[in-house]
Amino acid sequence: VRTAAVIPAAGRGVRLGPGAPKALRALGGTPMLVHAVRAMADSRAVSLVVVVAPPDGAAEVTSLLDAHALPERTDVLVVPGGESRQESVKLGLDALPEGYDIVLVHDAARPLVPVDTVDAVVEAVRDGAPAVVPALPLADTVKQVEPAAAPGDPEPVVATPDRSLLRAVQTPQGFDRATLVRAHETVKHDVTDDAGMVEQLGLTVVAVPGHEEAFKVTRPLDLVLAEAVLARRRL
Numbered sequence: 001v002r003t004a005a006v007i008p009a010a011g012r013g014v015r016l017g018p019g020a021p022k023a024l025r026a027l028g029g030t031p032m033l034v035h036a037v038r039a040m041a042d043s044r045a046v047s048l049v050v051v052v053a054p055p056d057g058a059a060e061v062t063s064l065l066d067a068h069a070l071p072e073r074t075d076v077l078v079v080p081g082g083e084s085r086q087e088s089v090k091l092g093l094d095a096l097p098e099g100y101d102i103v104l105v106h107d108a109a110r111p112l113v114p115v116d117t118v119d120a121v122v123e124a125v126r127d128g129a130p131a132v133v134p135a136l137p138l139a140d141t142v143k144q145v146e147p148a149a150a151p152g153d154p155e156p157v158v159a160t161p162d163r164s165l166l167r168a169v170q171t172p173q174g175f176d177r178a179t180l181v182r183a184h185e186t187v188k189h190d191v192t193d194d195a196g197m198v199e200q201l202g203l204t205v206v207a208v209p210g211h212e213e214a215f216k217v218t219r220p221l222d223l224v225l226a227e228a229v230l231a232r233r234r235l
């Protein structure tokens with residue numbers, strides 16, 4: 001069974017602050033997107049990577065990827081993305097050729113995911129799970145609150161869910177292709193991850209162990225951490 005990875009990379013990166021679109025920002029001198037593509041291509045299971053570029057940046061992304069070496073077994077396709085992550089993933093799925101029955105969806109903003117995590121997700125899909133997420137236990141206690149009337153106002157806490165049952169979910173998330181396509185055709189309201197759409201079809205999503213280095217680069221401090229992880233790897 002052939003496996004493809006769709007990499008949504010079309011976001012602006014508002015929380016990271018002013019600058020180039022987040023996926024094109026440098027990490028160790030190389031654009032974050034290139035790290036993310038390599039992280040997928042490093043898995044022997046992945047033979048196609050579909051990069052979903054910023055809407056007006058497909059040509060720039062294509063030449064960027066041409067300039068960086070990838071394993072020869074990996075094909076790359078670049079398509080323009082949309083207004084939301086969900087729309088961008090859908091556009092990537094629409095561009096997927098026949099013959100790939102397992103699909104990974106991986107955030108360009110998680111450039112440092114180790115190949116063992118990618119392989120573990122693929123393996124769980126091969127073993128028959130329609131949807132697989134890499135997940136980690138939480139370090140912080142989580143509170144559910146009543147939204148504040150105005151930003152910055154105190155928020156009443158209404159519940160403390162049992163932390164031992166909670167997981168922070170990462171990418172790549174892995175899917176049986178037909179299931180993911182059906183999820184994107186069926187669920188039209190906003191979601192923050194693809195597996196959540198599969199849950200809404202009534203199917204079971206399973207979690208496998210994630211990895212600390214699969215963290216998402218979201219805020220400036222995450223860039224500091226990512227640079228440090230990369231520097232340690234290069235020792």
Ligand code: CTP
Nearest residue numbers: 008009010011012013014015083084088108109
């Ligand atoms: N993404 C996308 N298309 C969008 C929005 C997001 O492909 N319209 C991608 C991002 O490029 C990123 C992934 O979805 O790789 C996860 O999203 P997030 O971390 O939220 O990135 P941004 O949306 O770019 O960041 P922000 O929300 O801070 O603007």
Ligand code: MG
Nearest residue numbers: 011012013085
């Ligand atoms: Mg976003």
